[in-house]
Amino acid sequence: MRNSRQVVIQSESTTTMGEVDPVFIQDPQHRPKLSSIQLQGIPVIDLSPITNNTVSDPSVIESLVKEIGNACKEWGFFQVKNHGVPLAVRQRVEEASRLFFAQSTEEKRKVSRDENNPVGYYDTEHTKNVRDWKEVFDFQARDPTFVPLTLHEHDDQITQWTNPNPQYPPNFRGVIEEYIEEMEKLSFKLLELIALSLGLEAKRFEEFFIKDQTSNIRFNHYPPCPSPHLALGVGRHKDAGALTILAQDEVGGLEVKRKPDGEWVPVKPTPNVYIINVGDLVQVWSNEAYESVEHRVTTNSAKDRFSIPFFFFPAHDTQVKPLEELINEQNPAKYRPYKWGKFLARRKSDNFKKKNVENIHVTHFKIA
Ligand SMILES: O=C(O)CCC(=O)C(=O)O
Numbered sequence: 001m002r003n004s005r006q007v008v009i010q011s012e013s014t015t016t017m018g019e020v021d022p023v024f025i026q027d028p029q030h031r032p033k034l035s036s037i038q039l040q041g042i043p044v045i046d047l048s049p050i051t052n053n054t055v056s057d058p059s060v061i062e063s064l065v066k067e068i069g070n071a072c073k074e075w076g077f078f079q080v081k082n083h084g085v086p087l088a089v090r091q092r093v094e095e096a097s098r099l100f101f102a103q104s105t106e107e108k109r110k111v112s113r114d115e116n117n118p119v120g121y122y123d124t125e126h127t128k129n130v131r132d133w134k135e136v137f138d139f140q141a142r143d144p145t146f147v148p149l150t151l152h153e154h155d156d157q158i159t160q161w162t163n164p165n166p167q168y169p170p171n172f173r174g175v176i177e178e179y180i181e182e183m184e185k186l187s188f189k190l191l192e193l194i195a196l197s198l199g200l201e202a203k204r205f206e207e208f209f210i211k212d213q214t215s216n217i218r219f220n221h222y223p224p225c226p227s228p229h230l231a232l233g234v235g236r237h238k239d240a241g242a243l244t245i246l247a248q249d250e251v252g253g254l255e256v257k258r259k260p261d262g263e264w265v266p267v268k269p270t271p272n273v274y275i276i277n278v279g280d281l282v283q284v285w286s287n288e289a290y291e292s293v294e295h296r297v298t299t300n301s302a303k304d305r306f307s308i309p310f311f312f313f314p315a316h317d318t319q320v321k322p323l324e325e326l327i328n329e330q331n332p333a334k335y336r337p338y339k340w341g342k343f344l345a346r347r348k349s350d351n352f353k354k355k356n357v358e359n360i361h362v363t364h365f366k367i368a
Pocket residue numbers: 218220234239246248253254295296297307308309
């Protein structure tokens with residue numbers, strides 16, 4: 001994370017000095033407060049009614065669906081326990097991630113992403129044009145993943161993204177693939193519950209994901225940062241997909257913007273839970289019954305932090321628009337239709353070129 005342009009910055013709030021390249025420094029209004037208070041957190045929902053085969057009482061499922069619906073409305077975020085993902089599978093992938101990032105930068109760059117194949121290692125991501133204090137390794141759930149060749153709306157040619165094959169740790173790919181399989185199963189279950197909570201058929205969303213989904217998993221490593229009050233691990237953003245399933249370690253740093261008052265609420269680490277958030281696609285499909293909520297990651301000066309989000313993305317040819325069942329004369333569609341694949345390719349391309357404009361975002365399709 002260090003380079004020759006490093007400068008010494010005088011902290012505003014304390015007398016400590018920290019060394020951070022200016023590209024990492026957030027505007028004052030976006031700097032984290034780093035308070036240690038733990039506010040009333042996002043809800044933890046017990047998924048045993050759907051993971052435990054012996055539950056037959058429909059009212060139990062009904063109340064689970066209500067809980068999920070309420071969490072989506074109030075927070076856009078929730079956590080799940082008794083989710084059915086074997087702990088050993090998670091531990092294997094977490095261990096592999098640590099080993100991967102512990103290698104030299106030179107080794108990691110052997111599996112770097114590039115403009116045509118935006119999958120693999122990189123350490124220069126910018127969120128809202130400020131550099132994130134992190135390094136990542138991206139891996140697609142489908143290998144190859146089919147995506148549009150160009151960004152032109154009427155060009156139907158496709159190309160493919162393929163996964164790199166890191167040599168270390170041994171069997172990294174196998175361990176990731178095993179974990180992805182669990183993430184997909186959980187994603188489908190969660191989307192069913194979300195569909196039910198919107199009054200839709202349980203499998204309403206399935207068609208978008210069955211063939212050629214574009215989901216990816218990301219390994220994040222946030223090294224200790226000498227100036228945690230100036231930089232962020234990931235700047236404030238919303239996730240663009242359908243939903244995200246996040247495994248965070250015990251260090252903490254994820255903050256969610258609380259809906260009514262805009263307060264940044266830290267998500268306290270809890271062993272073996274997953275943090276779920278609905279993304280922009282659910283916001284559009286539900287015609288804003290549910291909203292995708294901003295979140296960010298703070299850094300700290302003492303500890304490395306690792307997290308693993310799984311981004312559940314539909315097939316590239318999915319036409320995204322508010323669902324017919326959820327719009328009517330009183331509640332007309334709030335978004336124009338858009339092609340998921342074009343959107344995704346545009347995002348990756350803007351992101352790679354680090355254009356000095358805001359990345360494409362779902363608000364571009366909002367009907368004023
Ligand atoms: O590391 C985290 O806790 C969250 C990361 C995140 O929000 C993202 O990668 O989109």
